[in-house]
Amino acid sequence: MQYATEAEDIVKTFGKVTALDHVSIKVEEGEIFGFLGPNGAGKSTFVKILLNLISPSGGTAKIFGEVVRNVSSRRSVGFLPENIQAYQFLTVEEFMRFHGELSGLPKEGVKKEIDECLNTLGLAVERRRRIETLSRGMIQRVGIAQAILGRPELLILDEPTSGLDPIGIKELRNVLLEMKHRGTTIFLNSHLLSEVERTCDRIAILNRGKIIKSGTRSDLSDKEKHLEVTVEGFTDIMAREINAISKRPIENDGNLLRIYPGKEKDSVTVHRIIVENGGKLLSFSWKGESLEELFYRLVKDENLGNS
């Protein structure tokens, strides 16, 4: 099977610092892949390796089966960097035309393509303005417009919502879903967990240069499915008995308990333990972890484990 992006055992070191530690990722064609991680996790370094802007210390990366060292691997890739540094003296239209020429778009079709992209991002009226006169949010829109120019088969977005207002974020979400509908593969690097949760088919979480979790959104959620129970009169005896059948220790926040039973049917046992030991159950339900909760927990656990 050919993947849109395939990274095998990528290692990147900067002196004594290991930015990426044996990272392997496969992004299937047509999916939206979310790449999450705290600041300094190595996300942007990974993206730069995919675009051959920096070379890895080890491992191989491919785009649509072509090693990233080959120029042709980027023939159908749109990219939005984290910090857009565009030629400030160009107008929006000149900037778009420049990227159209670099992408090798046919001369006769490029104007139509530019018009379409500018209209999609609400930039049609700004086309003759110099980039240096635009606001931060507008520049971000220009960056997104150049990334989607020529309908690339792979779109790599590094923090695309940075600088966008809520309307811009909503419009961007629509653009991404429209692109996915057309068959574009989207690699999304983001801090905005709610956006990733809404749009991504699969997610990988990177921390300190290592992938600590990856899978579909439901995979990750199911794995961390837990009982959320509110109890009055919870005792140490109950905790001991429940922990004996749980995969992780109970987390309690006052009367609210998070219990991680080994099997789904163990919820009956949990219920029995609480009732038989004189506890008063106020609520009892299954909960999946939100992506935000999952992210914080995984990163926290990983950092505690490493320290």
Place this chain on the structure above:
Amino acid sequence: MKIWAIAKVGFKECLRYRVVYFIFIMALLFILMGKGCNPGRVKGDFFFFDKDTRQNMAMASAFHGIVFWSVMLCGLVSASVLSRELEEGTAVMTLSRPLSRASFVAGKLLSILLITVLNLFLLGGIFFILFYTEVGRLNFRIFLSFSLMIFSLLMYALMSLLFSLFIPRLLTPLFSIIIYLTSIWTSLPFNFQKLNAVWEPSETVKILHSVLPRFGDLQFIGASFIGSAPPISDLAAPFGSVLVYCLIFWFLIVFAFNRKQI
């Protein structure tokens, strides 16, 4: 044409550098000063130089002056184009496109040549007109001389681009101009018969002349098209040197730029 697209944007960017206008104005003042500070007419034939020789000398001086300012401009612009792209991060978006780094450098090089050659020919044109108004004679050979200088500017731009990848931006023009001036100086005894008759160059001068890029030889050959005295140097050696140096500089730039982390 991706290289042309890079060159067009690079040219526009160069037009925003204040140094381009500063150098142009300085060179223009230099030409106008030559006219304004003219001490007056020499009546009859001066005992040492005849009228034609004096005019040729004046033209050659102006030629060397214009070339010097163009070389200065070339060095200052070359020091900035690649290093600015790397420092400011504008290269990131450009190089994420299906474009080789060699094409990117070629586009940038073309933009440097466009701005410096434009400067050279603008100044040359102004001098041509001034010379006509002063002497009443059109000398089209000056454009042949300036055309020859394109090779010199190409070699100088490549050398400065290479330096800019390794040394700070401010030091690059200084390093380049030192090499240029040394090359001019070491070329003197090899290009003027009268000087050659009284100056026996030392081994150091001979070595430097053969090892350094031959900016001097090329410039004196260019000047010889204006003046009456033909240069001593044959054309093959300096042009061979230019070709070899251009190739060496080019491959080193591409090699170094390919290894840059962007």
